[in-house]
Amino acid sequence: MPKKITIHLASPRGFCAGVDRAIEIVKKTIIKYGTPVYVRHEIVHNKYVVEDLKKQGVIFVEDLNEIKDKTRPVIFSAHGVPKSVPEAAKLEKIFFIDATCPLVSKVHREAEQLNKNNFQILLIGHANHPEVIGTMGQLPKNSVHLIETKEEAEFYKHNNKKKLAYITQTTLSVEDTAEIISLLKKKFPEIQGPKREDICYATTNRQLAVKKIAPLCDIIYVIGSKNSSNSLRLVEVAKRSGCKNVFLVDSKEESEIENILECKNIGITSGASAPEKLIHDLINKIKNKNEVEVREIKVANEKVSFKLPKILN
Ligand code: SF4
Numbered sequence: 001m002p003k004k005i006t007i008h009l010a011s012p013r014g015f016c017a018g019v020d021r022a023i024e025i026v027k028k029t030i031i032k033y034g035t036p037v038y039v040r041h042e043i044v045h046n047k048y049v050v051e052d053l054k055k056q057g058v059i060f061v062e063d064l065n066e067i068k069d070k071t072r073p074v075i076f077s078a079h080g081v082p083k084s085v086p087e088a089a090k091l092e093k094i095f096f097i098d099a100t101c102p103l104v105s106k107v108h109r110e111a112e113q114l115n116k117n118n119f120q121i122l123l124i125g126h127a128n129h130p131e132v133i134g135t136m137g138q139l140p141k142n143s144v145h146l147i148e149t150k151e152e153a154e155f156y157k158h159n160n161k162k163k164l165a166y167i168t169q170t171t172l173s174v175e176d177t178a179e180i181i182s183l184l185k186k187k188f189p190e191i192q193g194p195k196r197e198d199i200c201y202a203t204t205n206r207q208l209a210v211k212k213i214a215p216l217c218d219i220i221y222v223i224g225s226k227n228s229s230n231s232l233r234l235v236e237v238a239k240r241s242g243c244k245n246v247f248l249v250d251s252k253e254e255s256e257i258e259n260i261l262e263c264k265n266i267g268i269t270s271g272a273s274a275p276e277k278l279i280h281d282l283i284n285k286i287k288n289k290n291e292v293e294v295r296e297i298k299v300a301n302e303k304v305s306f307k308l309p310k311i312l313n
Pocket of ligand 1: 016017018019078101102103104170171200201202203230272
């Protein structure tokens with residue numbers, strides 16, 4: 001007899017406006033300029049998306065030096081790039097299109113403005129993430145000090161006469177970041193922050209949604225790739241919100257459905273760079289052997305969309 005299972009489907013989940021735009025930029029560039037099209041770094045951190053674009057004629061590189069045919073268009077990924085990258089492309093007369101998410105560009109502009117106004121900038125974020133490299137790379141070396149943890153905030157010493165300000169990566173844990181900011185504010189009451197917070201709407205909403213389903217679930221699958229910052233944060237938030245068994249999976253193939261026969265309540269969500277198709281594939285796989293009721297739990301309506309660069313219109 002098939003087993004009765006309830007799937008608690010978090011909403012919002014999956015693609016955000018910045019990811020949608022970045023993928024659209026690649027597709028429109030292929031239509032307008034033909035293939036191959038180069039993309040510097042994974043356009044978004046998702047294995048499925050990257051493999052699919054490779055099949056359509058995209059060559060992914062980590063560095064402009066790897067580009068064999070410099071007459072072909074190059075796209076910069078949604079995570080943003082240090083200023084040195086477009087500068088180098090211009091020097092080499094490489095035609096490039098920037099797919100940096102406008103919400104990441106907003107943080108870049110904040111950093112530039114603060115630097116212009118002689119602030120010491122603290123960037124809350126994860127070392128080596130391309131977004132952090134891109135944001136730090138908007139300014140001369142050592143203009144931005146990276147804070148990764150509460151401990152680092154606690155021990156930070158402000159050794160110069162500059163005023164102090166903080167900015168953040170867009171895909172952080174809302175709760176962890178709030179704790180770091182509150183610590184910094186306690187230590188440095190004069191510290192300034194962005195007018196509108198830097199953690200983006202998509203990150204915030206996906207975390208709120210998984211928080212809501214976590215207490216109802218025996219197991220949660222977060223669909224997303226291992227290098228996707230916002231997906232990793234969803235795993236942490238789900239665990240912290242009451243579900244012990246939380247797995248980050250790239251696709252249905254990685255979900256060991258056979259092992260969850262004891263589970264009556266399965267939660268599913270996906271990171272901002274994971275296509276909805278992967279969600280449906282996983283649900284269908286569970287439906288294969290079980291009697292399934294899908295309950296979608298919605299915590300926000302998202303109506304954000306971003307314009308494409310003019311050159312592609
Ligand atoms: S997660 Fe946020 S910052 Fe990143 S691409 Fe999506 S909307 Fe932009």
